[in-house]
Structure formats: C-alpha cells, structure tokens
Amino acid sequence: MWTWGGAAVCGAALLAAGLAPVTTYAQSPDTLRFSIVVPDSARPGEAVPIALRLTNPGVRPMDLYLTGRSITFDIIIARPDGEVVWRRLQHVATQQILQVKHLAPGETLELTDRWHQRTDAGAPLTPGDYVVTGVIPTDREPLRTTARLRIMSRR
Amino acid sequence: MSRPSTAIRFLAGAALLAVAACSDSTSPTNREPLPVVRTVQPPDLGTLARAVPGFGGLFLDNGVPTVYLTDVSKRGPAERALSGFAQSRGFSPGEIRVLQGWYAYGDLDRWSQAVSFEAFDQGGVVFVDLDEASNRVLVGVERGASHANITSLAARLGVPAEAIVTRDVDPIQYAATLQDQVRPVVAGVQIHFGNFLCSIGFNAVSGGQNSFVTASHCTNTQGGVEGTQYFQSLSSQPNSFIGTEVADPVYVRGRKGTACPKSRRCRFSDASRAAYAAGVPFTLGGIAQTSGPNNGSLTITGTFNVTSEGDAVVGDIVNKVGRTTGWTQGVVTNTCVNTGVSGSNIVQLCQTFVSAGVGGGDSGSDVFGLTGGNSVRLLGILWGGNGAGTQFVYSPITNVEQELGPLTTF
Numbered sequence: 001m002w003t004w005g006g007a008a009v010c011g012a013a014l015l016a017a018g019l020a021p022v023t024t025y026a027q028s029p030d031t032l033r034f035s036i037v038v039p040d041s042a043r044p045g046e047a048v049p050i051a052l053r054l055t056n057p058g059v060r061p062m063d064l065y066l067t068g069r070s071i072t073f074d075i076i077i078a079r080p081d082g083e084v085v086w087r088r089l090q091h092v093a094t095q096q097i098l099q100v101k102h103l104a105p106g107e108t109l110e111l112t113d114r115w116h117q118r119t120d121a122g123a124p125l126t127p128g129d130y131v132v133t134g135v136i137p138t139d140r141e142p143l144r145t146t147a148r149l150r151i152m153s154r155r
Numbered sequence: 156m157s158r159p160s161t162a163i164r165f166l167a168g169a170a171l172l173a174v175a176a177c178s179d180s181t182s183p184t185n186r187e188p189l190p191v192v193r194t195v196q197p198p199d200l201g202t203l204a205r206a207v208p209g210f211g212g213l214f215l216d217n218g219v220p221t222v223y224l225t226d227v228s229k230r231g232p233a234e235r236a237l238s239g240f241a242q243s244r245g246f247s248p249g250e251i252r253v254l255q256g257w258y259a260y261g262d263l264d265r266w267s268q269a270v271s272f273e274a275f276d277q278g279g280v281v282f283v284d285l286d287e288a289s290n291r292v293l294v295g296v297e298r299g300a301s302h303a304n305i306t307s308l309a310a311r312l313g314v315p316a317e318a319i320v321t322r323d324v325d326p327i328q329y330a331a332t333l334q335d336q337v338r339p340v341v342a343g344v345q346i347h348f349g350n351f352l353c354s355i356g357f358n359a360v361s362g363g364q365n366s367f368v369t370a371s372h373c374t375n376t377q378g379g380v381e382g383t384q385y386f387q388s389l390s391s392q393p394n395s396f397i398g399t400e401v402a403d404p405v406y407v408r409g410r411k412g413t414a415c416p417k418s419r420r421c422r423f424s425d426a427s428r429a430a431y432a433a434g435v436p437f438t439l440g441g442i443a444q445t446s447g448p449n450n451g452s453l454t455i456t457g458t459f460n461v462t463s464e465g466d467a468v469v470g471d472i473v474n475k476v477g478r479t480t481g482w483t484q485g486v487v488t489n490t491c492v493n494t495g496v497s498g499s500n501i502v503q504l505c506q507t508f509v510s511a512g513v514g515g516g517d518s519g520s521d522v523f524g525l526t527g528g529n530s531v532r533l534l535g536i537l538w539g540g541n542g543a544g545t546q547f548v549y550s551p552i553t554n555v556e557q558e559l560g561p562l563t564t565f
Contacts, residue, residue, distance in 0.1 A: 065516070066515065089541065092541070093539040094497045094540060096513055097352070097372055097518040098351060098353070099352075100351070100352065135542075
C-alpha cells in the first residue's frame with residue numbers, strides 16, 4: 001500500500017534566518033520567470049527551505065495551466081554526477097486535474113517545502129555539493145530550473 | 156466519392172494546351188508530331204475537354220489512366236493528348252482505358268456549377284462534385300437529408316435526371332482535438348468547471364438519466380454533490396454548457412473494522428456522475444480515438460466503441476484517452492492498491508496502477524482495453540499519476556458502479 005506522501009506547503013514564508021538565499025532563473029518562451037530559491041549552504045541535518053517562484057514580469061495577465069487543486073510541484077536533489085538522492089514526488093500519487101491559474105502583471109506565485117537532508121530511503125546525507133532542481137508540471141512541458149546547495153561538514 | 160483527379164483540373168494546363176493545339180483529328184494538316192509531355196502532373200481537364208472530342212472525364216482506375224468518351228471509337232485524340240501523362244504513370248498511350256461516357260465534360264461542368272450555386276441553400280448538402288470517375292454530377296447530402304430536393308433542383312435547372320447522383324455522406328468537419336468542442340460528446344474530451352480542466356470518462360445512462368462520468372475531484376468539492384456545472388470544452392464558448400453534477404458520494408473517515416486507514420477519508424473510486432443538459436448530443440459508448448497510442452497526438456481521428464466492461468489483472472495492456480496526453484497505453488503493474496492522494500488526507504481504496512503516460516488535465520479519463528477493431532472493454536476512471544508522468548492510477552469500473560450505482564455504458 002502506498003501512503004500519503006508528504007504535505008505541500010504553498011505560499012508560506014520559509015527562508016531560514018542567517019542563510020543567504022541563492023536564486024536562479026529559468027526564462028520560459030512566453031516571458032514567464034521561474035526561479036528557485038535555496039540557501040547557498042546548510043548545516044548537516046538542518047531542514048533546508050526551498051521555494052519555487054513563478055513571476056509574471058510583463059504588463060499583461062497570464063493564465064498558467066498547472067496540475068492539481070493544490071498546485072503540484074517537484075523538487076529533486078541530486079549529486080553533481082546526476083545521482084538523485086531525494087525527490088519530493090517520489091512514490092506519491094497526484095491528482096491529474098488541471099488548474100487555470102491567473103497571474104496578474106508583476107504577481108508571483110510561490111510554492112515552498114523543506115528538505116530534511118534525507119534520501120528517499122530516509123538515510124542521512126553526507127556533506128558535499130548538491131544540485132537542487134525545481135519542477136512545475138504544466139499541460140505541456142514542465143517548467144524546470146536548478147540551483148546549487150552545499151551541505152557543510154560537521155565540526 | 157474520392158477525387159483521384161481533383162488536382163487534375165488545376166495543373167499543367169499550359170503544357171496540355173500546347174498538345175491540344177496540335178491534336179485535332181479533323182485537321183490532318185496540323186498533325187505534327189506531338190511533343191511528349193513527360194510530366195507527373197496530371198493534365199487540366201478543361202483543356203482536355205477542348206482537345207478531345209466527347210471527353211467526359213479522366214481518372215485512375217486502380218492506377219490505370221482511364222477516360223470517358225461519348226464516342227469510344229474516337230480514342231486517337233485522347234491517346235495523343237494523354238500520352239505524356241500515361242507514360243509518366245508507366246503506361247503506353249495504347250494502354251489508356253476508354254469507357255463509354257454519356258455526358259461531355261463541358262456539360263457536366265456547367266451542370267455542376269449550376270447545381271452548386273443553388274444546392275447549398277437546401278438543408279444538408281455537404282458537397283457538389285463533377286465526378287470524373289462516374290461521368291456524373293455527384294451531390295453529397297447528410298444522412299437523413301432530402302434527396303428529393305436535389306432531384307427537383309436538377310430538373311428545374313435542366314440537368315438530366317440520369318446525370319446527377321445523390322449520395323448519403325457524413326458531414327465534413329474541421330479536424331477537432333481532444334481540447335476542442337466536440338459534438339456529439341464522447342469520452343476523452345476536455346471539460347471545464349470553475350477554473351479547472353479535466354476529461355470525460357465515459358457516457359452512461361443511470362435510472363433513465365443521460366449522464367457522463369468523470370473524477371470526483373473534478374467537481375467543485377471532492378465528495379458530496381454541489382451541482383457542479385460543466386462546459387465542453389470551455390465556458391467561454393457558445394453552447395458549451397453540457398451538464399450538472401448529480402452523484403458524488405462523500406468520503407468516509409477511517410475507523411476500526413473498515414478498510415480505511417485511521418485519520419484518513421476513503422472511497423473505492425474517485426468518480427462522480429453528471430446529468431447531461433437537455434438537448435446535448437452524446438454518443439453512448441463512444442471514446443475519442445487519436446491516430447495511435449503514445450504518439451502525443453490530440454487530434455481526433457475516430458471513435459472507440461465500448462462493447463463490454465471488465466477488470467484488469469497485472470500484465471494486461473490497457474489504454475486511456477485524455478485531453479492532455481491523448482491516447483496512452485501501458486501495462487498494469489499493480490491492482491487493488493490502497494493509494495494515498497498527495498496533499499490530502501484521502502486514501503483511494505483498491506486502485507489500479509498502469510505504467511503509461513499521464514498529465515494534468517487527464518483526470519476523469521476513460522481507461523479501457525482493446526478487444527478488436529474499434530471495440531473496447533471499459534475498465535475504469537483515471538484520476539492520478541506519479542510526479543514524472545509515467546504512471547497513472549485509475550478506479551476500476553466495478554468500484555465506480557459500486558459507488559455510483561448501476562450504469563448503462565454501451
């Protein structure tokens with residue numbers, strides 16, 4: 001039996017105090033701006049806040065076709081060689097409803113969650129560099145963007 | 156009738172004009188060697204009509220160049236005028252087939268234009284064609300439309316009754332996609348409610364009520380009836396309202412002695428039923444068909460027909476058609492799985508997993524197995540998928556009917 005696979009926290013403030021956020025951007029063809037915000041580093045075992053931000057930088061409203069009543073988004077943590085160690089939507093069944101999300105000019109949609117530095121199997125991770133990928137499914141190609149994160153060594 | 160020579164009327168006229176000018180059998184002095192028109196382009200029929208006495212039409216009969224002549228003994232001009240065309244198709248002029256024609260091309264052309272000018276005022280006319288392959292004017296009318304009107308029109312226009320043929324045909328429509336407005340409504344097409352999009356699972360009759368079934372979470376509130384109003388394909392389109400939610404059992408909380416886990420809400424199907432609004436045409440048992448499985452196409456090319464219902468076992472190959480990823484097909488990997496729904500406290504009991512593509516908007520889709528030709532066995536309603544879009548989850552039809560009541564689906 002599959003069990004419920006973790007809660008999405010949508011729209012909540014998340015950035016951990018004392019950690020400078022790193023923001024990277026992916027530009028979609030229709031000028032929608034998709035960014036991921038993560039700290040540049042985290043102490044071992046510390047929950048890592050991650051935010052995906054969709055911004056309409058234009059002067060006209062946009063309709064986004066996004067999946068789920070609560071908007072579905074994925075976060076993938078991988079080693080630099082591509083080995084995936086954790087995936088937010090791993091072993092999770094999501095409803096395949098499509099939501100038409102209206103984004104006003106200048107408006108930002110923020111989707112947030114925390115990664116507890118565990119693998120999909122629940123094992124703690126070793127210090128080092130990791131690639132954090134944010135994915136937002138749409139009714140076409142998913143939006144995707146990445147950032148880097150360093151898990152520091154214990155002292 | 157197919158039009159093997161539609162393009163014939165429009166192409167290569169100039170080359171044939173040169174040929175025709177030299178091909179009048181009544182003027183031996185003009186009989187110079189004909190230039191060989193080695194072209195794959197078919198000749199212009201109007202030009203042929205002027206060059207070949209009694210010419211009544213040109214077409215390929217199983218690949219063989221074939222002409223109608225009102226006087227079959229005069230094939231010489233036809234052979235000369237069509238030698239290049241015949242050779243470009245691999246035939247010598249002598250192999251051109253000549254059929255007895257009853258009407259000259261010029262007359263047929265004049266009659267077809269006259270009929271066309273007025274016929275479309277009659278209800279149900281689909282096309283008017285100078286049919287080169289039958290040496291007649293062919294009028295296509297929608298099934299059920301009057302043939303007598305066309306017969307009367309032809310008589311009034313002075314067209315011989317034997318020169319016009321009327322045939323029942325299907326209406327010709329723009330190629331529609333699963334996201335377009337489709338009538339009669341079939342399963343697999345997009346529905347719109349609130350600010351959400353889903354797909355229709357299947358049409359059904361329940362207690363005499365014409366209905367369609369989609370996912371329970373494709374209602375205003377998952378579980379419980381709120382009278383969700385549905386549009387196909389978008390509410391912004393005219394005449395798009397198709398029906399209202401009428402059945403959607405509530406989710407029940409888990410307690411000891413039941414299958415539902417503690418602190419969760421459960422049902423055996425993510426399915427709801429909506430009643431069609433009066434006058435909305437739908438096809439019972441119809442599921443939109445695209446050009447093939449797993450090719451990404453959303454263009455509707457035909458219709459699957461539900462002819463049975465059933466259950467799947469692990470290893471079965473099953474299909475779905477939905478508005479986002481179209482027709483996808485894959486293998487059943489797990490059956491009767493109690494499945495937690497991400498972002499909620501809902502557990503869907505005894506669901507089926509399939510290794511096949513899915514995307515947002517496919518919720519509510521039909522799931523079915525192919526049983527031969529266009530016949531399919533209805534298996535259930537798709538509601539979920541994994542994050543990668545490579546696996547979908549559906550509620551088996553047995554569970555759906557257990558919760559919505561008996562449904563006539565074909």
